[in-house]
Amino acid sequence: MSHIKVELKKEQVAKLKEICKSFNNEAGELINVLHKAQETFGYLPAEVQEIIATELKISVAKVYGVVTFYSFFTMIPKGQHPISICTGTACYVRGAEKVLDEFKRILEIKVGETTPDGKFSLSCLRCVGACGLAPVVSVGEKIYGRVSPDGVKDILKEYE
Amino acid sequence: MENIKLTIDNRSVEVPVGTTVYKAAKNLGIDIPVLCYMDLHDLGIENKPAGCRICVVEIEGRRNLAPSCSTACANGMVVKTHTTRVINARRTVMELILSDHPKDCLTCPKSGRCDLQDMAVKLGIRNIPGQEYAEMSTYKTDFSPSIIRDMDKCIMCRRCETMCNDFQTVGALSGVNRGFMSVVAPAFEQDLEKSPCTYCGQCVAVCPTGALTEVDHTPKVIRALADPTKTVVVQTAPAVRAALGEEFGLEPGTSVTGKMVAALRQLGFDYIFDTDFAADLTIMEEGTELLTRLGKFLGGDKNVKLPILTSCCPGWVNFFEHNYTDMLDVPSTAKSPQQMFGAIAKSYFAEKLGKKREELVVVSVMPCLAKKYECQRDEFKVDGNPDVDYSISTRELAHLIKEFNVRFNELADEDFDRPLGESTGASVIFGATGGVIEAATRTAYELHTGKKLEKVDFMELRGMEGIRSATIDFNGLPINIGIAHGLGNARKLLDDVRSGKANFHAIEIMACPGGCIGGGGQPLHHGDTSILKARTKAIYTEDTGKVIRKSHENPYIIQLYKEFLGKPMSEKAHHLLHTHYFDKSNKDVFI
Numbered sequence: 001m002s003h004i005k006v007e008l009k010k011e012q013v014a015k016l017k018e019i020c021k022s023f024n025n026e027a028g029e030l031i032n033v034l035h036k037a038q039e040t041f042g043y044l045p046a047e048v049q050e051i052i053a054t055e056l057k058i059s060v061a062k063v064y065g066v067v068t069f070y071s072f073f074t075m076i077p078k079g080q081h082p083i084s085i086c087t088g089t090a091c092y093v094r095g096a097e098k099v100l101d102e103f104k105r106i107l108e109i110k111v112g113e114t115t116p117d118g119k120f121s122l123s124c125l126r127c128v129g130a131c132g133l134a135p136v137v138s139v140g141e142k143i144y145g146r147v148s149p150d151g152v153k154d155i156l157k158e159y160e
Numbered sequence: 161m162e163n164i165k166l167t168i169d170n171r172s173v174e175v176p177v178g179t180t181v182y183k184a185a186k187n188l189g190i191d192i193p194v195l196c197y198m199d200l201h202d203l204g205i206e207n208k209p210a211g212c213r214i215c216v217v218e219i220e221g222r223r224n225l226a227p228s229c230s231t232a233c234a235n236g237m238v239v240k241t242h243t244t245r246v247i248n249a250r251r252t253v254m255e256l257i258l259s260d261h262p263k264d265c266l267t268c269p270k271s272g273r274c275d276l277q278d279m280a281v282k283l284g285i286r287n288i289p290g291q292e293y294a295e296m297s298t299y300k301t302d303f304s305p306s307i308i309r310d311m312d313k314c315i316m317c318r319r320c321e322t323m324c325n326d327f328q329t330v331g332a333l334s335g336v337n338r339g340f341m342s343v344v345a346p347a348f349e350q351d352l353e354k355s356p357c358t359y360c361g362q363c364v365a366v367c368p369t370g371a372l373t374e375v376d377h378t379p380k381v382i383r384a385l386a387d388p389t390k391t392v393v394v395q396t397a398p399a400v401r402a403a404l405g406e407e408f409g410l411e412p413g414t415s416v417t418g419k420m421v422a423a424l425r426q427l428g429f430d431y432i433f434d435t436d437f438a439a440d441l442t443i444m445e446e447g448t449e450l451l452t453r454l455g456k457f458l459g460g461d462k463n464v465k466l467p468i469l470t471s472c473c474p475g476w477v478n479f480f481e482h483n484y485t486d487m488l489d490v491p492s493t494a495k496s497p498q499q500m501f502g503a504i505a506k507s508y509f510a511e512k513l514g515k516k517r518e519e520l521v522v523v524s525v526m527p528c529l530a531k532k533y534e535c536q537r538d539e540f541k542v543d544g545n546p547d548v549d550y551s552i553s554t555r556e557l558a559h560l561i562k563e564f565n566v567r568f569n570e571l572a573d574e575d576f577d578r579p580l581g582e583s584t585g586a587s588v589i590f591g592a593t594g595g596v597i598e599a600a601t602r603t604a605y606e607l608h609t610g611k612k613l614e615k616v617d618f619m620e621l622r623g624m625e626g627i628r629s630a631t632i633d634f635n636g637l638p639i640n641i642g643i644a645h646g647l648g649n650a651r652k653l654l655d656d657v658r659s660g661k662a663n664f665h666a667i668e669i670m671a672c673p674g675g676c677i678g679g680g681g682q683p684l685h686h687g688d689t690s691i692l693k694a695r696t697k698a699i700y701t702e703d704t705g706k707v708i709r710k711s712h713e714n715p716y717i718i719q720l721y722k723e724f725l726g727k728p729m730s731e732k733a734h735h736l737l738h739t740h741y742f743d744k745s746n747k748d749v750f751i
Binding site for chain 2: 046049053058059060061062063064065068069
């Protein structure tokens with residue numbers, strides 16, 4: 001969980017309330033509301049969850065429960081350059097885990113986290129449909145194929 | 161509607177449509193084991209997430225075993241509850257649950273009354289395979305002033321969540337995360353102290369394991385009792401005497417007032433007093449406050465807030481401080497009996513003894529866990545010294561009695577000490593829902609009308625319905641009274657008051673089901689709500705047996721006002737016996 005206090009701007013609060021209202025402030029629409037909120041803010045900080053809870057008249061604990069249950073929802077803002085390592089079967093057998101370990105070692109973060117400077121975030125995904133290039137890494141929109149642990153620092157260098 | 165016919169363990173049974181296999185089996189006298197399931201029928205609460213899978217049965221024609229707690233009976237169904245396949249599945253499920261559960265039963269606070277432990281015994285679990293390579297999931301332990309959350313011991317039965325959300329509508333707890341990381345926690349996995357938790361303790365009352373337990377104050381009490389420089393005073397709440405016996409194998413509903421007093425004397429308390437005395441005092445203050453507000457209101461004073469809400473219940477006080485911050489001036493300013501007792505013990509009584517307040521240790525025995533938090537509140541301290549030093553639950557007192565080698569059931573009845581041990585029938589019924597307002601009515605009626613009550617029993621104020629109302633005729637003046645127990649019911653009633661839909665002069669609210677007799681610190685009911693009814697009956701029987709049944713006729717209360725306080729709502733009474741409330745809705749606590 002994030003310990004950074006996020007000050008929501010007036011417009012942001014208004015936008016959130018508008019999202020809730022577009023689903024008639026119905027508690028049963030929580031997942032849809034969270035979906036839209038994350039689309040708008042990029043992630044779901046505590047303050048956003050509190051406003052949603054108030055608007056839908058459910059407890060913040062319930063909202064947090066749903067946010068933490070579905071891996072799609074995140075409480076951590078993605079980095080400026082989101083890194084995804086494919087750990088699908090083909091990439092995995094060709095050494096994706098070692099590549100992932102190297103990213104974790106150099107960036108000093110775990111999967112699902114963002115570097116303190118907000119530059120990089122690390123996540124895993126399953127198959128981007130480029131198994132011929134395994135193991136595959138994507139940084140933002142850019143795809144890197146046949147990545148070896150040694151190649152990791154060169155990739156990161158491009159974004160220094 | 162037509163009934164459904166089915167066979168369970170080769171026996172035919174007919175049940176109404178919608179009945180679950182578990183309940184149909186129960187009708188036949190077949191007890192299918194359940195773990196996560198809990199039916200609090202009288203409260204309208206049924207927890208059946210079908211999560212634990214202990215209650216599985218074999219149903220002919222179905223490929224998979226079915227959870228009996230949530231499978232509805234169907235015509236012609238053939239159910240088997242103890243085939244080899246079922247028994248093996250149950251054992252495997254149990255082994256899997258235990259594989260991620262600490263094996264510290266010897267030192268667990270729940271040992272001996274743990275549903276999980278009992279189930280392991282029932283299912284004959286002798287070893288837990290695969291432990292050597294299994295990693296246990298662990299979480300930080302959360303220590304609040306009242307409740308300890310040791311989530312390593314949580315089995316995700318969701319009973320606490322059901323109580324906190326559906327029954328109490330407090331919303332402090334929810335299931336969060338998934339897989340091995342899943343746990344029941346407040347929002348953002350903050351500690352309870354930073355959540356809207358009211359410390360009502362209903363989660364503790366239903367927790368099957370040692371995951372949710374009370375903060376144990378007995379070591380501090382033992383230390384105080386052994387300290388020769390301290391005068392240790394104990395006060396016992398009305399509901400304790402109606403339940404304590406259960407911890408010693410007595411039938412629910414056995415009143416053990418005399419034995420409890422004798423036991424406390426054997427433990428070494430210097431003065432055995434009664435919170436009931438302070439309950440009588442509460443009636444004097446709260447009753448007077450009601451009449452004063454009513455008088456001003458009827459006189460046309462627009463600044464007067466009605467209805468007056470009772471403020472004896474610390475769980476309820478916490479609830480409105482979190483949820484009804486726009487109505488902080490509506491509840492009575494009278495302190496709870498626990499705190500009134502502490503304030504009087506450390507002033508009036510200390511003076512009588514010629515001792516300083518620091519030389520006195522006031523211990524309270526309460527059916528309640530919120531009382532532990534209440535006695536630590538800063539406004540109930542004088543220069544850092546609390547009016548009530550330690551609050552222990554009914555369960556903790558039972559433990560102390562056992563540890564001090566007392567044969568409880570063989571004790572001869574003894575009586576409370578004076579002056580703070582005298583009480584009336586009116587104060588005894590504080591322990592049951594509707595009791596406080598009935599006690600207040602007995603006194604307010606006589607003070608207002610100047611007439612003697614013909615009949616002190618107000619049956620219209622009693623019962624187990626979640627929300628009740630009655631109109632009492634105060635000699636031509638109809639007084640509308642509302643009653644709610646359970647915070648979910650309180651919320652409904654309060655919302656109606658806020659919106660102007662309900663029109664009451666006075667409302668009594670208790671956080672726990674049935675009032676204090678169903679408190680979070682009482683002996684565990686394990687889902688049997690008939691125990692709550694038995695305790696209620698014991699309370700009203702005790703009231704009937706009292707010579708004095710109206711608070712304002714308590715001779716020691718009369719003496720207290722004469723010698724010390726002056727009159728109800730006097731400046732001194734205000735200083736010692738009244739309080740104020742805080743806005744705790746601050747959203748910043750979440751981060």
